[in-house]
Amino acid sequence: MTNRLFILGAVIVVALYILFSSLYVVDEREQAIVTRFGSITDVRTEPGIYFKIPTDFVDSVQIIEDRLLRYDIANMRVQVSGNAFYQVDAFLTYRISNARLFRERATGQLSVAEDRIGASLDAALRQVYGLREFSAALSDQRAQMMRETAELIRPDLAELGIDVIDVRILRTDLDEDVSATTFERMRAERLAEAALLRARGEEQAQSLRAIADRQSVEIVAAATRDAEIIRGTGDAERNRIFAAAYGQDPEFFEFYRSMESYRTALAKTGTTMVLSPDSAFFRYFGSNGELPAPSTTFATPIAPQTAPEAATPSTEPALDGLGIEETVAPPAITLEDGSELTPTIGTEAPAPVEAPATSQ
Secondary structure, X not given: OHHHHHHHHHHHHHXXXXXXXXXXXXXXXXXXXXXXXXXXXXXXXXOEEEEOOOOOOOEEEEEEEOOOEEEXXXXXXXXXXXXXXXXXXXXXXXXEOOHHHHHHHHOOOHHHHHHHHHHHHHHHHHHHHHOOOOOHHHOOOHHHHHHHHHHHHHHHHHOOOEEEEEEEEEEEEEXXXXXXXXXXXXXXXXXHHHHHHHHHHHHHHHHXXXXXXXXXXXXXXXXXXXXXXXXXXXXXXXXXXXXXXXXXXXXXXXXXXHHHHHHHHOOOOOOOOOOOOOOHHHOOOOOOOOOOOOOOOOXXXXXXXXXXXXXXXXXXXXXXXXXXXXXXXXXXXXXXXXXXXXXXXXOOOOOOOOOOOOOO
16 A cells, blocks of 8 residues: 555656646746757747646757846947047947847857957947047037947847847046046136136226226316316406496595405504505595595496306217216205205306396
8 A cells, every 4th residue: 555655656746747847938028949959949939838848858948038138338448539538338238139049159148148249349339439539429429429339239249149229328438647638728728718808808998998098088178178268258257347347436446445455454453564654555544434426427337248158068979989878867866845956967057147237
């Protein structure tokens, strides 16, 4: 009885072993290669459950990835035209499109295939960068460079049954030696540009300053000229009025001038004057305060004169047309009683003052 149970158990174990060794499963992320004594007999690319000859001594199954795979390359030192160097990071995405060819050329091992991928990607990147100038690698040509790299590497990897999906350049940095030189060159360019801007600004400042100084001199000269003209006109008018007044009553004028002389000469106490009594200075000194007889003849009344007109203000823009014009009017001033006092610009002529009429 015990021997029968042992034999039955052995038969069941062998049956289960034969059953499970003849089955293999392929999911949607994989593809399978079936080999018999080392020769490929079948390639399964569709997911499902498949059968083969039991045990692995006759038929064996190798599972290969059917997903998109990625290969990265980092800190790659490449040389561009002009003997400059860059540090480049890039990656490649690929897919095993021909499992049979992949098994024959790369023994179905990703490690073997990635060695070939790394060498091909390295050579392609060096070729693409070597055809360009120093600044082109950092310009908008990056997309074209990635396309060129993919086109260069695709035929080589197709021999392994690998389809190149895309090539991307992640980073392109200057090499440490080149970076220092480039930084100093850029710094010198920026300093030269700053010096040029400062020189242009100083030139414009000097030009504006010279124009302002010239205009200041012109304005002061014009104001001085107008002031002298007005002052001379006023002095002439004053002398004319004095002369007309003297002509109306010469006797009174002489008396008035004598009194002014007494006030000026005898203003201080203790003044000693040694003069002849017959001197003209004492003509009215002994008159006992009597005024001279009034004159009965009068000269022609003084006609009022209009004040001289001020210079017409210039309508030309200030600073020789540089756009700096003083167009802001002076603000009005509100007094305590609520009235507003609006100041003039300074170019209006004062209103003429009429002389009082002289009675005949």
